[in-house]
Amino acid sequence: MCHSRHHHRRAIERPAEARHDPTLRASDGERESVVTQLREHGAAGRLDIDELEQRVGAAYAARTHGELEALLSDLPAKPRPRPAAPRRHRHHHEWRGFLPIAILLVAIWALSGAGYFWPAWVIVWWGFALVMKSGPRLLRLR
Numbered sequence: 057m058c059h060s061r062h063h064h065r066r067a068i069e070r071p072a073e074a075r076h077d078p079t080l081r082a083s084d085g086e087r088e089s090v091v092t093q094l095r096e097h098g099a100a101g102r103l104d105i106d107e108l109e110q111r112v113g114a115a116y117a118a119r120t121h122g123e124l125e126a127l128l129s130d131l132p133a134k135p136r137p138r139p140a141a142p143r144r145h146r147h148h149h150e151w152r153g154f155l156p157i158a159i160l161l162v163a164i165w166a167l168s169g170a171g172y173f174w175p176a177w178v179i180v181w182w183g184f185a186l187v188m189k190s191g192p193r194l195l196r197l198r
Contacts, residue, residue, distance in 0.1 A: 078122025090115045090124045097131050151186055158182075 091112050098108040111127050118124045161175035 076121070078120060078125060080121050082118055082121050082124050086121070086124060087115050087118060090118075090127060093128060093131075102131060150189065154182060154186060 094103065094108060094111050094115060097103050098105070103111065115124060115127055118127070158175070158179045161178055165173060165175050
């Protein structure tokens with residue numbers, strides 16, 4: 057443990073005007089915050105890949121608040137989140153292939169002599185896995 061007085065100084069509160077001074081040095085956390093915002097804008101389609109890479113590099117190289125603010129100046133203050141896909145269709149695509157494959161397996165079984173009903177192994181286990189993955193909302197009665 058260090059006993060130097062310099063390491064235990066209290067943080068000095070600065071007035072609001074000083075915190076927004078573009079000539080103040082930026083911290084690593086502030087740079088990371090700007091990079092995160094830039095990536096959100098890139099994901100929203102406001103920046104193409106090349107421009108995003110250029111701005112991220114400039115953010116990591118920025119020394120002052122003014123340099124960081126310039127990287128976000130032509131972008132909305134807070135990126136709007138991308139709309140989520142409707143929940144009811146979330147697992148629908150996983151069930152789409154189940155019935156056609158089950159019918160195909162039964163047809164192969166029937167054409168091959170209709171002995172032991174081996175398609176049941178695939179149908180039962182695949183169906184069980186889909187039910188478990190889809191969750192309890194599939195089993196609820198409405």
